Amino acid sequence: MRVLSLFDGISCGKVALERAGIPVDEYIAYEIDKSAIQISKNNHPDIIQRGDVTKADFTEYEGFDLVMGGSPCQGFSIAGKQLNFDDPRSKLFFEFKRAIDEVKPKYFLLENVKMKKEYENIISQYLGVEPIKIDSNLVSAQNRKRLYWTNIPGVTQPEDRGIMLEDIVHENRSEDNVDLAPYKVPFDKTLKIIEKEVQEGKVGYFKYDAQANRVYSIHGKSVTLLGEAGGGAAKMGQYLFGCITPDRVDKRQRGQRFNEGDKFYTLTAQDRHGVFIDGYIRKLTPVECERLQTLPDKYTAGVSDARRYKVLGNGWTVEVITHILKTLQDTGK
Numbered sequence: 563m564r565v566l567s568l569f570d571g572i573s574c575g576k577v578a579l580e581r582a583g584i585p586v587d588e589y590i591a592y593e594i595d596k597s598a599i600q601i602s603k604n605n606h607p608d609i610i611q612r613g614d615v616t617k618a619d620f621t622e623y624e625g626f627d628l629v630m631g632g633s634p635c636q637g638f639s640i641a642g643k644q645l646n647f648d649d650p651r652s653k654l655f656f657e658f659k660r661a662i663d664e665v666k667p668k669y670f671l672l673e674n675v676k677m678k679k680e681y682e683n684i685i686s687q688y689l690g691v692e693p694i695k696i697d698s699n700l701v702s703a704q705n706r707k708r709l710y711w712t713n714i715p716g717v718t719q720p721e722d723r724g725i726m727l728e729d730i731v732h733e734n735r736s737e738d739n740v741d742l743a744p745y746k747v748p749f750d751k752t753l754k755i756i757e758k759e760v761q762e763g764k765v766g767y768f769k770y771d772a773q774a775n776r777v778y779s780i781h782g783k784s785v786t787l788l789g790e791a792g793g794g795a796a797k798m799g800q801y802l803f804g805c806i807t808p809d810r811v812d813k814r815q816r817g818q819r820f821n822e823g824d825k826f827y828t829l830t831a832q833d834r835h836g837v838f839i840d841g842y843i844r845k846l847t848p849v850e851c852e853r854l855q856t857l858p859d860k861y862t863a864g865v866s867d868a869r870r871y872k873v874l875g876n877g878w879t880v881e882v883i884t885h886i887l888k889t890l891q892d893t894g895k
Contacts, residue, residue: 564588566623566665568615568631568658571595572862572873573602574855575630576609578883583891590626592618597869598876601862615657620664629661632673632878659688671712671886673878685711696720698879703727704854705783706879710886720885728780730853731846733803738849746844747800753777765802777802777843784846784854789876795845797871804841848874856881 570591592615698706732738755766763782774796848870
């Protein structure tokens with residue numbers, strides 16, 4: 563198969579093709595993020611990098627078998643400013659459409675975020691197909707709802723593999739040997755526990771309720787990884803490692819709810835006023851974020867943690883793409 567990948571990022575599509583067992587004769591990538599290109603080259607030296615998609619002459623790839631990509635989504639996102647097709651990033655969708663028209667591939671695959679129905683309908687009209695909505699939480703430990711427009715026939719929902727965040731964290735992997743100290747969050751007594759949301763996985767937040775300050779449970783799914791969010795834990799949230807007693811979140815121990823340092827108060831039979839047991843809060847490591855995107859461990863190694871978080875947040879959940887592409891193998895097409 564000859565493949566043209568637009569907005570290729572860290573080449574998650576190449577990993578998915580390999581996992582789907584689809585031989586690739588040629589893989590052309592258009593990407594401008596230097597860190598993403600470096601990571602792609604580290605893992606796939608055979609990929610041909612061609613740079614800026616807006617400067618491409620796609621007619622040279624006429625007859626390629628597959629055109630795929632996840633055009634930048636910030637202008638469409640339900641969580642964003644809803645700038646729709648006036649946003650320069652959203653306009654890149656039309657580069658994908660131009661590629662389809664000039665290449666005339668047998669198959670295409672476009673990924674994007676949940677968006678207003680009117681924007682979704684515009685994309686569907688241009689591509690001639692309706693999207694299928696797949697949540698990455700079916701094949702990973704991450705909540706990540708995405709829309710996939712494709713003319714690959716027979717794509718269905720993947721089976722739920724029941725993977726939770728606690729299944730992929732370092733603490734529960736005996737083979738992992740990771741120094742977690744740099745990822746632990748210095749404790750702040752401003753932590754506000756949201757009692758009504760504890761059972762749904764959101765424990766609370768520091769200072770004010772924003773992605774960088776939120777604390778989640780490890781016993782459910784992770785929140786969606788973000789590429790363009792701010793610093794701190796904004797790209798992945800932060801998580802409570804330890805036990806919580808939601809029925810006693812308003813109780814205090816010796817006039818306080820928390821102690822200083824790495825450990826929280828211990829809940830005992832004699833004193834049931836503690837909230838956490840032997841716990842700490844930390845953000846996820848890059849390797850854990852790779853696992854959330856179902857990439858191999860250390861796939862993004864070689865650049866700074868900050869760049870790793872960004873490119874992972876902008877990437878695909880590989881197992882979702884693999885599931886879609888395997889339809890070609892399963893149907894013999």
